[in-house]
Amino acid sequence: MALVPRVFLTAEQIQKRVAEMGAQISANYPEGPLYLISVLKGAFIFMADLSRHIRTPARIEFMGISSYGRGKTSSGEVKVTKDLDVSIEGHHVLIVEDIVDSGVTLTYLMNVLEQRRPKSLAIATLLDKPEKRLRPVQVSYVGFTIPDEFVVGYGLDFAEDYRNLSDICVLTEDADVAGLGAGD
Numbered sequence: 610m611a612l613v614p615r616v617f618l619t620a621e622q623i624q625k626r627v628a629e630m631g632a633q634i635s636a637n638y639p640e641g642p643l644y645l646i647s648v649l650k651g652a653f654i655f656m657a658d659l660s661r662h663i664r665t666p667a668r669i670e671f672m673g674i675s676s677y678g679r680g681k682t683s684s685g686e687v688k689v690t691k692d693l694d695v696s697i698e699g700h701h702v703l704i705v706e707d708i709v710d711s712g713v714t715l716t717y718l719m720n721v722l723e724q725r726r727p728k729s730l731a732i733a734t735l736l737d738k739p740e741k742r743l744r745p746v747q748v749s750y751v752g753f754t755i756p757d758e759f760v761v762g763y764g765l766d767f768a769e770d771y772r773n774l775s776d777i778c779v780l781t782e783d784a785d786v787a788g789l790g791a792g793d
């Protein structure tokens with residue numbers, strides 16, 4: 610069965626929404642430094658675009674958290690694969706995420722970061738898939754709320770593929786292509 614990416618959100622739609630989110634965040638944080646903490650790897654493009662629309666002096670940090678295996682479903686296991694290099698104590702912190710699905714990853718990350726006593730801690734996510742939420746998460750900034758479809762592109766992957774697409778696409782199994790024997 611061939612997997613075919615079908616455009617769901619165009620690069621133009623994404624850019625417009627990211628600019629709006631940046632303006633809103635800038636208004637809500639008049640004073641810096643604002644620590645933008647992005648979760649690798651999926652959020653790397655969103656972080657790059659969003660941070661350039663934030664007028665508040667910001668510092669960019671990355672963490673690695675993994676809750677998925679190589680497939681489309683969660684392994685249920687969360688682990689830190691890369692920790693912060695800096696202290697966030699007494700600072701405003703905004704977690705920049707690509708997508709919230711079950712909420713397991715962000716619940717875990719919020720608990721980890723809260724213990725480090727930031728001045729404030731909030732979440733900005735480009736995509737929210739609320740249908741399969743297992744843990745309630747309070748997300749302050751949402752780009753798009755989407756149905757329970759597996760999406761790729763704009764940083765998001767399926768088994769490490771498709772991250773470099775400019776659009777966000779739904780990955781569907783193309784029966785026609787498969788019927789022609791063009792893939793598996």
Ligand code: IMP
Pocket residue numbers: 648651676677683706707708709710711712713714715758759760761765766767
């Ligand atoms: P959660 O812990 O279930 O909320 O999963 C969050 C993480 O799973 C995200 O940061 C993504 O890395 C990954 N993920 C969830 N849904 C998708 C999807 O539709 N496409 C690609 N990755 C996804």
Ligand code: MG
Pocket residue numbers: 648649650651652707708
């Ligand atoms: Mg992620």
